[in-house]
Amino acid sequence: MSVGSSSGEPDVMVEMNTTPLIDVMLVLLIMLIITIPVQLHSVKLDMPPPSDKKPLQEPIVHRVDIDFDGTIYMDGAPLAGIGALETRFTEFAAMPDQPEVHLRPNKLVPYKDVAAVMAAAQRIGVTKIGMVGNEQFM
Structure with a gap:
């Protein structure tokens, strides 16, 4: 009694053996993980060198507030x-020793208003600008 084909020849195997392919894929994946360089999520900043000298005079500080409706206060x-803010920024950029600009946005102000003020400062050349009051966003 024959279980296979009637001709006596073995049947052709139509399924592919995927075990060697999976092994090769895993080896390639491990090699890829090992060879990829470590990506550092850092921002490169040009910081001034540390100095022990005290400044000769206190810096002039101007406060820019942005209200919840986008109103800008200087x-x-x-x-x-x-x-009007860009006009003031132009005056600041023309000074030999620029005053500090402290930007304090309201918690409810849209980001586009804050970004517009920061972009204007960058475009005009105000270099001493900082965000104040970030603890309200925590």
Whole structure:
């Protein structure tokens, strides 16, 4: 009694043996993981060198507040818009010793308003700008 084909020849195997292919794939994956360089998620900053000298005079500080509706205040006085702020930034950039600009956005202000102020400062050349009051966002 024959279980196979009637001709006596063995049947052709139609399924592919995938075990060697999986082994090769795993070896290639491990080699790829080992050879990829470690990616550092850091921002390169040009920081000034440390100094023990005290400044000769206290820096001039101007405070820029952005209210929840996008209204911009410079040292407590409201400005007409981003154009008036750019005029003030142009004055600051022209000074030999630039004053510090402390930017304090409201917690509810859209990010586009804050980004517009920061982009204007960068475009005009105000270099001493910093964010103040970030603890409100925690």
